[in-house]
Amino acid sequence: MKRRALGAFGVFMAGAMLLAGCGKSSSTSSNSGAKDAKKFPEQTAMTTAKSGGSITVAEETDTPFTGIFNDELADTAPDSDVAQFGDEALFGTDDQYKINNSGSATFKLNRKAKTVTIEVKKGVKWSDGKQVTAKDVEYAYEIIANKDSQSTRYTSSLADIVGLAAYHSGKAKTISGIDMPDGANGRKVVIHFNTMKPGMTQSGNGFFWEYAAPYHYLKDVPFSKLKSSDKIRKNPLYYGPFKVSKVVRGQSVTWVRNPYYWRGTPKLKKITISVVSPNTASQSIKSKKFDVINVVNSQWKEVKGTKGYNFVAKVPLSYSYMAYKVGKWDKKSGSVKMNKNSKMGNRYLRQAMAYAMNIDEVEKHYTQGLSFRVKTLIPEQFGDFNNSKLAGFPENLKKANALLDKAGYKKKKGETYRRDPNGKKLTIHLAAMSGSPNQEAIVQNYIQQWKKVGLHVTLTTGRLIEFNSWVDKIENDDPSVDVFMGAWSLSSEPSQDDMYGAKAPFNFSRFATAENTKLLKEMNSEKSFNHAYRVKKFHEWQAYMQKEAYVVPMYNSYSITAVNSKLVNYSLKPSQSGLVWYKTGFKK
Known part of the structure; x- marks a missing residue:
């Protein structure tokens, strides 16, 4: 389920991918699986879907997810997977991951002025009905750069933002290089850089953050307690198409429609994502337990003829x-301390x-x-x-x-x-x-x-x-x-x-x-x-x-996903990453 434009997040620690596709030994060294995968499209039929219906989604892992529902603090793929239905990046992209203005915010780069201007669109609201503001964009940087939050997202790349290093070291109480020209409750943010980078027009470049955090909701939680807070673990706010309804810690999350979603009403009414062991994935597919489930590659021969599913595939990044x-890691200096005698x-x-x-x-x-x-x-x-x-x-x-x-x-x-x-x-x-x-x-x-x-x-x-x-x-x-x-x-x-x-x-x-x-x-x-x-x-x-x-x-x-054949508009294409759960639904 790591089908989103992961670049918008940066990098994630994935599970044991190198061997997770390995099950029973194949009796031959056939490449039939690769031949099949190459034939599969990156999306199901793209057509009009009816409104309503619930689906179940599998998160394949042999361990509970940690359940950190905050982009600035999460750093594992399972947490990213279970959050994907409500979690939405600020920017849309094309299929080559180039940032465009199709997302919840617009983007403008000025190489001469060494700035990036982000403007959140009017009507983009958190799942409690509050407009996403400039402060929410700026606050995400505070979470990342404040040492008390223990975020792993603070890097030398982000530190090239003017004033971010000073804030990180405690020498400044604010980030001087992030301006809010219309005020904290406005929607525009101007980020100043020491140097401009050639990858800045690509999502996932690492030189600026691509998410916002709900300041009005989290401001009373000390940075040191954010990661363990119920506002992060149990009742998070998102501005994507779905909102959290129920969390069974480490095992499942139930999502229902976000009534304030800026694009409109999602097609599906409810989505439940649950942990399933990779060992039983093939049985889950054959028994139609899930509507959307990744294929464990070594089990491909066992499930390839299963009726009631469409298969989509790609080679993931x-x-x-x-x-x-x-x-x-030297916490004091915030850098690697190499031991050449190791x-x-x-x-x-x-x-x-x-x-x-x-x-x-x-x-x-x-x-x-x-x-x-x-x-x-x-x-x-x-x-x-x-x-x-x-x-x-x-x-x-x-x-x-x-x-x-x-x-x-x-x-x-x-x-x-x-x-x-x-x-x-x-x-x-x-x-x-x-x-x-x-x-x-x-x-x-x-x-x-x-x-x-x-x-x-x-x-x-x-x-x-x-x-x-x-x-x-x-x-x-x-x-x-x-x-x-x-x-x-x-x-x-x-x-x-x-x-x-x-x-x-x-x-x-x-x-x-x-x-x-x-x-x-x-x-x-x-x-x-x-x-x-x-x-x-x-x-x-x-x-x-x-x-x-x-x-x-x-x-x-290769990553192969089995999708209920009654579902339409499910896509692995980067340009659809911010739209897929808004559009996916049952065919009319």
Whole structure:
């Protein structure tokens, strides 16, 4: 259900996507699934829908969602998924994610004045009937930048807004670079920047926020208590087509029509989204338990002939990865503090682990062509920004062994595993998420691959880790984690500062090098308004990241969604992301 323009949110920590599509082993290495997926449209029939009716939607996860109903504080895909029916971005986009004025606010960029002007449309109201105001737009920045809120959304990208860094550090009580020319209760906001960036016309660029927060409703809640407040967890306000009716914490959310929705009355009367285990997804489809449900890719053969559904599909902006902990997050400075003497600090060790993995073999064995190895950290959907010349890390045990030998990781006579260059025993602790039935088998497969090159890798805690616990360990730099496997749902603008910058909380590997900072800066410099120059810098960065291997890309997968054949106007297209739940309904 990560079908929205996730770029409008920025990035999200997804569940164990790399293996979530893996179930029973396929008896062949057929690519029939990919062939099927390529045939499917990105939307159902787009026609007139009747008013009324209720639907059920599946949120496939083996763990409860945390239920943070606030864009500035939420950072996981499940929370994004369950909020999508009421949550609406300020801006609409075209199918290439370029911002236009079709959404709840208009957008105007002035490169010379170094400003972006946002004007909320008249009649855009919160679900309590209050007009969305300039203060609501500005207040979202306060939540993000105030240290007490503990938002992970404050980044060096946003810090280029005039006065935001001063507010974040406590040196200023207000954000000087955000003007409200018609007053706090007006609808216009002018944001001033120190520098203008080439990606600013794209949704998800990370240089300004694309949501508002209800100041009148939340202003009495201290920033330190916002995340746990009932106004966030149980009774949130949204200005999208639906409003929260009931929350069963971690399990389901019931949405009913927002009577004040600015576009008009949504077609559907009620939507209930409920957690379902990926293990039982195929049974849920065959029994018609849900009206909208994602297909677990390894179960495609089991469900492909199911009547009563239309299937829509696309390759999402996402990927799974493996990353190495080489430092910690320094809360005081709000930046990465790299430890060059860390266990995983040796580049050749990182590269060797990557080359030892048999990702292509796993893809062929466990999916039907619906998953595939990703070669760089900039997916192919980003067009010429993707460095297609890079091979990534195909399995090469000979190369892995040579790299380890070169780096001084040697075995003592009679021992199975290599020691570190100082001659000490080496054990590498891997944090991998729980997920589908074969997740354990696949992770153990990689552990055996590493054993083949003499590396002793064990699971942190001795087992796969539940998603929310995994997030806690990774965010807080738990010392029991040396290596971890995760997944990103990506922004729709390819800038990388928010994930891999020195001041990015999402830089979970905690690496910070002068070269990385330089390349990230060059990607979004004035020179990068020249497209060819920007492409060159993206290619250089991808090559640098492959060389250093702090983060190793693994998989992406086709995303197939089963939609009740009686429903119309359901779409995966970016241009429809703000309209889909307003338009979706039962055919007449």
